Amino acid sequence: MKRYEGVRQGRAVIVTVDGRRLNPRRDLWNHSPTGFEWGYGGSGPAQLALAILADHCGDDERAFNFHHRFKWAVVAELPGRGWTLTGSEIERVLQNLQEVELLVGGVA
Numbered sequence: 001m002k003r004y005e006g007v008r009q010g011r012a013v014i015v016t017v018d019g020r021r022l023n024p025r026r027d028l029w030n031h032s033p034t035g036f037e038w039g040y041g042g043s044g045p046a047q048l049a050l051a052i053l054a055d056h057c058g059d060d061e062r063a064f065n066f067h068h069r070f071k072w073a074v075v076a077e078l079p080g081r082g083w084t085l086t087g088s089e090i091e092r093v094l095q096n097l098q099e100v101e102l103l104v105g106g107v108a
Helices: 045-056 060-073 089-104
Strands: 003-009 010-015 084-087
Touching: 003 045, 003 060, 010 084, 045 060, 045 089, 084 089
Parallel strands: none
Antiparallel strands: 003 010, 003 084
16 A cells, blocks of 8 residues: 655755655646645645656546545645545545535546
8 A cells, every 4th residue: 555745944944655656646736836736725736736647546547537626625624744545535525526526526
């Protein structure tokens, strides 16, 4: 199971997956040329949500379709100093988001 971690070192924001730097996936969408952020709902958190989901899902389309909802459900709520997310936690959130989408008549 993958483990995602975010830490602050001075002014630097470092996000890893299983100890290696997380690819920001700006090839899918460039929300934030300045990098990742968390703890609010801006462009840095959107980039982080997209990168986490692209890595976790291995499905760029699914990651793109859910990253804004994941940003608000998870990334905007992450504590400022640092955090850890596991693959199973991410999958639980995705399942909940998908169920909500189906309830309101969307197609997942």
